[in-house]
Amino acid sequence: MSERAAKVTPEEEQDDDQITDSAAPDAATESESTTDADAETTTEPVTSGAEAVVRALENAGVEYAFGVQGGAIMPVYDALYDSDIYHVTMAHEQGAAHAADAYGIVSGEPGVCLATSGPGATNLVTGIADADMDSDPMVALTGQVPTEFVGNDAFQETDTTGVTTPITKDNTFSSDSDRVGSDVSEAFALAREGRPGPTLVDLPKDVTKGETDREPDAPKVPDTYRVQERADPEIVDAAAERIETSNKPVMLLGGGVIKGEASEACREFAIEHEIPVITTMPGIGAFPEDHELSLEMAGMHGTGYANMAITHCDTLIGIGTRFDDRLTGGIETFAPDAEVIHVDIDPAEISKNIHADYPLVGDAETVVEQLADAVDASPEAKKWRAQCQQWKSDYSMAYEAPEDEPVQPEFVVEALDEATSDRAIVTTGVGQHQMWACQYWTYTEPRTWVSSHGLGAMGYGLPSAIGARLAADDDQEVVCIDGDGSFLMTLQGLSVAVRENLDITVAVLNNEYIGMVRQWQDAFFEGRHSASDYHWMPEFDKLAEAFGAAGFRIDDYDDVAETIEEAIAYDGPSVIDVHIDPDANVYPMVPSGGDNGQFALTEDQL
Amino acid sequence: MKRGLEGPSPEERPTPRGRRNKQGIRIDPEVEATYEPRRTVISALVEHEPGVLSDVSGLFSRRQFNIESLTVGPTEDEDLARITIVVEEPDPGIDQVEKQLRKLVPVISVRELEPDAMRRELALIKVNADRPAEVAAVADMYDGETVDSSPETATIEVTGARQKIEAAIDTFSQFGIREISRTGTTALARGTDQTAAPEAAQPADGANQETYTQTANDD
Numbered sequence: 001m002s003e004r005a006a007k008v009t010p011e012e013e014q015d016d017d018q019i020t021d022s023a024a025p026d027a028a029t030e031s032e033s034t035t036d037a038d039a040e041t042t043t044e045p046v047t048s049g050a051e052a053v054v055r056a057l058e059n060a061g062v063e064y065a066f067g068v069q070g071g072a073i074m075p076v077y078d079a080l081y082d083s084d085i086y087h088v089t090m091a092h093e094q095g096a097a098h099a100a101d102a103y104g105i106v107s108g109e110p111g112v113c114l115a116t117s118g119p120g121a122t123n124l125v126t127g128i129a130d131a132d133m134d135s136d137p138m139v140a141l142t143g144q145v146p147t148e149f150v151g152n153d154a155f156q157e158t159d160t161t162g163v164t165t166p167i168t169k170d171n172t173f174s175s176d177s178d179r180v181g182s183d184v185s186e187a188f189a190l191a192r193e194g195r196p197g198p199t200l201v202d203l204p205k206d207v208t209k210g211e212t213d214r215e216p217d218a219p220k221v222p223d224t225y226r227v228q229e230r231a232d233p234e235i236v237d238a239a240a241e242r243i244e245t246s247n248k249p250v251m252l253l254g255g256g257v258i259k260g261e262a263s264e265a266c267r268e269f270a271i272e273h274e275i276p277v278i279t280t281m282p283g284i285g286a287f288p289e290d291h292e293l294s295l296e297m298a299g300m301h302g303t304g305y306a307n308m309a310i311t312h313c314d315t316l317i318g319i320g321t322r323f324d325d326r327l328t329g330g331i332e333t334f335a336p337d338a339e340v341i342h343v344d345i346d347p348a349e350i351s352k353n354i355h356a357d358y359p360l361v362g363d364a365e366t367v368v369e370q371l372a373d374a375v376d377a378s379p380e381a382k383k384w385r386a387q388c389q390q391w392k393s394d395y396s397m398a399y400e401a402p403e404d405e406p407v408q409p410e411f412v413v414e415a416l417d418e419a420t421s422d423r424a425i426v427t428t429g430v431g432q433h434q435m436w437a438c439q440y441w442t443y444t445e446p447r448t449w450v451s452s453h454g455l456g457a458m459g460y461g462l463p464s465a466i467g468a469r470l471a472a473d474d475d476q477e478v479v480c481i482d483g484d485g486s487f488l489m490t491l492q493g494l495s496v497a498v499r500e501n502l503d504i505t506v507a508v509l510n511n512e513y514i515g516m517v518r519q520w521q522d523a524f525f526e527g528r529h530s531a532s533d534y535h536w537m538p539e540f541d542k543l544a545e546a547f548g549a550a551g552f553r554i555d556d557y558d559d560v561a562e563t564i565e566e567a568i569a570y571d572g573p574s575v576i577d578v579h580i581d582p583d584a585n586v587y588p589m590v591p592s593g594g595d596n597g598q599f600a601l602t603e604d605q606l
Numbered sequence: 607m608k609r610g611l612e613g614p615s616p617e618e619r620p621t622p623r624g625r626r627n628k629q630g631i632r633i634d635p636e637v638e639a640t641y642e643p644r645r646t647v648i649s650a651l652v653e654h655e656p657g658v659l660s661d662v663s664g665l666f667s668r669r670q671f672n673i674e675s676l677t678v679g680p681t682e683d684e685d686l687a688r689i690t691i692v693v694e695e696p697d698p699g700i701d702q703v704e705k706q707l708r709k710l711v712p713v714i715s716v717r718e719l720e721p722d723a724m725r726r727e728l729a730l731i732k733v734n735a736d737r738p739a740e741v742a743a744v745a746d747m748y749d750g751e752t753v754d755s756s757p758e759t760a761t762i763e764v765t766g767a768r769q770k771i772e773a774a775i776d777t778f779s780q781f782g783i784r785e786i787s788r789t790g791t792t793a794l795a796r797g798t799d800q801t802a803a804p805e806a807a808q809p810a811d812g813a814n815q816e817t818y819t820q821t822a823n824d825d
Contacts, residue, residue, distance in 0.1 A: 161657065162660070165657075165660065165661060165664055166664060166668050169711075170711045173656075173657070190711065222711055222712075224653065224711060224712065224713065224714050225711050304611070304613055308619070311621075311622060312620070312622055323630075331626050331627075331628060331630050332625050332626050332627070332628075333625070333626075334626060334630075336622050336623075336624030336625050336626055336632065337622045337623075337624040337632075338632075339632075346709070347705050347708070348702065348705035348706050348708070348709055350705075351630065351698060351701065351702075352702060352705075353630050354626070354630040355626070355629065355630045355631040355632065355698070394613045394614060395611065395612075395613040396611075396612075396613075397611070398611065398612070399611075400609070583609075584609075585609070585610075587609075587610040587611050588610075588611060595621070597616075597619060597620075597621055597622075598616040598619070598621075599616070600610070600616070601610045601611040601612065601613055601615070602609065602610025602611070603609075603610060604610075605610070605615055605616055
């Protein structure tokens with residue numbers, strides 16, 4: 001919990017005389033006060049649907065909720081007024097969803113976002129879709145017009161469950177004040193059980209205003225939702241034998257490894273059997289990138305060595321990955337010689353994109369332990385490991401940074417990494433800066449990398465830093481590496497960071513371009529920079545100051561280390577406007593649908 | 607802007623000879639085999655609650671499954687409904703259809719029916735009644751029933767397997783067809799074999815069994 005947690009609002013203190021003393025400005029006592037408050041509030045019976053909703057949140061252990069007020073959700077906010085759940089008012093609902101998403105990534109518990117009906121709900125959509133693509137646990141609560149108006153195109157009405165069906169794990173139109181609390185409890189259980197994902201409960205105003213004395217049921221998934229924890233032992237044995245007899249094995253760790261708390265088990269397995277490890281982008285942090293066996297990230301902008309290894313391996317142990325096209329490139333050339341062992345908790349991921357020769361359905365940690373028990377001998381892969389090391393030196397991730405040139409973005413990312421601890425959390429927007437943040441920051445711990453992977457939602461950086469900050473430990477720095485275009489999309493969130501005094505450092509890698517688009521235009525559209533040139537960018541340092549945050553600016557190498565140090569040391573939100581080389585591009589690169597082994601190292605090779 | 611990283615260029619790098627097909631299955635590059643689509647019937651038992659049908663149909667449209675018909679109706683248990691779907695997909699696609707269906711929370715069980723399952727559809731065929739005796743004779747031939755007749759039209763109800771309906775429509779066309787309304791296919795497994803039972807709901811069973819068996823086409 002951050003220092004912000006101590007800022008219990010005066011209203012909350014007055015409302016609950018029993019906790020007035022314990023709401024001291026000190027994070028350690030804050031959690032106790034929550035417990036006391038829980039114990040106390042549960043003695044008060046609920047009287048309305050809205051109170052039942054809030055009770056369900058409290059029962060689920062919710063500490064923070066991110067949202068924006070509005071007409072149809074007002075009864076819920078009214079009930080929140082008396083709750084110890086800290087509501088973070090966001091400047092835009094998209095930010096609320098991203099903040100909740102990031103909270104879910106960092107804490108492992110579903111993040112909660114709230115919005116009113118109509119535009120409030122539709123503004124959440126990007127963040128919900130993002131959580132769905134990345135399997136992040138999230139609960140979205142949306143207001144809805146009163147039941148009698150539903151379907152009549154009433155003011156601020158949207159068919160929210162209709163809109164969000166394709167992007168939620170499950171959603172519910174809650175139609176009964178007696179049931180609404182339990183609907184929220186169930187949404188919680190579903191969001192985190194099995195493969196995590198976003199759930200949504202649509203709350204008509206009459207249902208939340210309606211009287212009820214029904215306490216919500218305990219969070220429980222419906223009977224029809226079943227999750228298999230352990231993989232079929234016969235296939236485990238067959239897979240184990242395959243691993244033992246392979247000569248060129250690799251492990252591919254996806255986001256599911258982190259969500260399934262399987263990082264430790266995977267590390268032990270890889271190190272014991274000396275198997276090189278690649279991660280997907282959401283899998284960053286599952287394996288320490290400074291370890292000899294790590295080949296870092298594969299895929300479109302993955303390292304050359306990871307892409308060589310994935311292309312040439314004979315056994316691919318994919319864990320918690322859905323083989324996204326940004327990872328695989330063209331299916332025809334993806335690990336074409338490899339027998340694939342695929343561990344996933346979602347049976348539908350098995351053989352969806354890449355055929356699994358050894359399908360292992362189950363919880364990542366459990367299945368990796370099953371595999372560890374079944375594998376008796378390590379594969380004979382000395383030559384393979386040497387080959388991987390050779391590729392590491394052949395295709396090393398290095399860049400030139402001559403003093404007289406504009407600042408190179410890679411240098412800035414490395415400087416930020418150096419200035420922070422191993423447990424620092426990085427959040428990003430989407431674009432070139434995101435790729436540099438993957439490539440040039442050395443991640444060693446799970447849940448320290450927060451990004452929009454599958455959806456690629458620009459604007460994710462700042463609001464996710466807000467959510468990450470509240471979920472992070474006090475001693476973890478939160479650094480948002482953003483791009484100018486991405487930052488511009490949600491920078492109104494700075495007002496939230498300032499109000500809550502969140503210790504966040506935003507480094508905007510500013511090239512006055514939608515850089516990734518510019519890079520593609522250079523490569524594939526004859527350099528025609530249609531609508532990608534953002535030469536009208538504001539001065540972000542001054543903008544930050546206008547919001548009440550600290551503003552910094554970097555123009556050349558001399559400023560980098562010192563300015564970063566100052567910004568990180570600043571106790572509150574700070575923004576560094578880093579003017580980078582506008583021509584810098586991201587390499588290596590596999591053109592979309594291309595062969596991973598044929599990655600380009602320069603523009604000429606595309 | 608010819609910057610970038612160092613290292614052997616793409617043409618200097620070794621390339622594996624293997625290949626996968628579009629379905630991600632490793633293949634002999636000489637043969638280039640892919641699975642051909644086949645038509646099959648999938649039966650799903652679902653909770654009878656609002657929104658299930660739209661969940662299912664939305665799933666099909668957004669995942670671009672090639673769906674031929676989808677019918678839904680109540681079952682012996684008033685809390686449950688059965689959805690019968692005829693899809694035409696290659697084997698891996700059929701597998702995906704089943705797995706994605708199972709992921710929907712209100713879905714209780716999903717199963718692909720055996721080729722010998724009973725499958726029926728119903729058609730209402732409205733034809734010109736210039737030659738009523740002949741219309742009646744054709745109706746009789748297909749075990750059809752005249753459900754409405756007027757001086758100018760006759761509407762015949764025909765039920766049966768798809769082929770029979772197609773054949774009936776074909777034969778009726780000689781009278782001049784005014785309108786046709788058809789249901790999709792509904793189906794049940796034969797004998798004591800349960801079509802889609804709650805016990806059969808283990809989602810992983812199907813997932814762990816990846817041997818694609820070619821089954822005979824339905825009707």
